[in-house]
Amino acid sequence: MHERGIEPHIPVVDKSPRSDGTFSRSDFAYDHARDLYICPGGKELRPQQKDYRTERPLVDENGLIRYHASKLDCDACALKPQRCPNTPARKILRSSHEGVRDMARDIAATDAYVTSRRERKKVEMLFAHLKRILRLDRL
Numbered sequence: 468m469h470e471r472g473i474e475p476h477i478p479v480v481d482k483s484p485r486s487d488g489t490f491s492r493s494d495f496a497y498d499h500a501r502d503l504y505i506c507p508g509g510k511e512l513r514p515q516q517k518d519y520r521t522e523r524p525l526v527d528e529n530g531l532i533r534y535h536a537s538k539l540d541c542d543a544c545a546l547k548p549q550r551c552p553n554t555p556a557r558k559i560l561r562s563s564h565e566g567v568r569d570m571a572r573d574i575a576a577t578d579a580y581v582t583s584r585r586e587r588k589k590v591e592m593l594f595a596h597l598k599r600i601l602r603l604d605r606l
Contacts, residue, residue: 475571510540
C-alpha cells in the first residue's frame with residue numbers, strides 16, 4: 468500500500484471493543500518507531516519473540532504478532548483489575564497488516580472518504596442493477 472501509493476477507502480470492521488469492563492486494544496497506544504504498545508498505566512508491551520535474522524517480531528500462521536507485558540509490571544500496577552483481571556499479564560494480538568488498517572481508519576475521518584464512499588455507492592448500485600434486473604450474472 469505504501470510503496471504503490473494506494474489509499475484504502477474501505478470501512479474497517481473493528482472487533483476489539485470489550486464489554487466486560489477491561490481495557491480494549493484501542494486503549495493501548497501503539498508506538499510505531501519502537502514497535503511496542505504502551506498501556507494506560509505507562510508500561511510497555513513488547514513482541515513475544517523476534518526473528519534473530521531480521522530483528523522483526525515473529526508472525527504466527529494467522530498473521531498475528533503477540534505483544535506481552537511483564538508480569539512484574541502488571542502485579543505492581545493499580546490498573547491491573549481493568550487491564551488483565553484473570554491473567555498474570557496482559558497480551559495483545561496485532562495483525563501484520565494493522566498498519567494498513569490504521570491508514571484506512573485515518574482516511575475514514577476525512578471529507579474525501581465520505582465523497583468517495585458516496586461515489587462508490589452509485590457505481591455499486593449500477594452493477595447490482597445490471598446483475599439482478601438485467602440478468603448479467605457473469606458480469
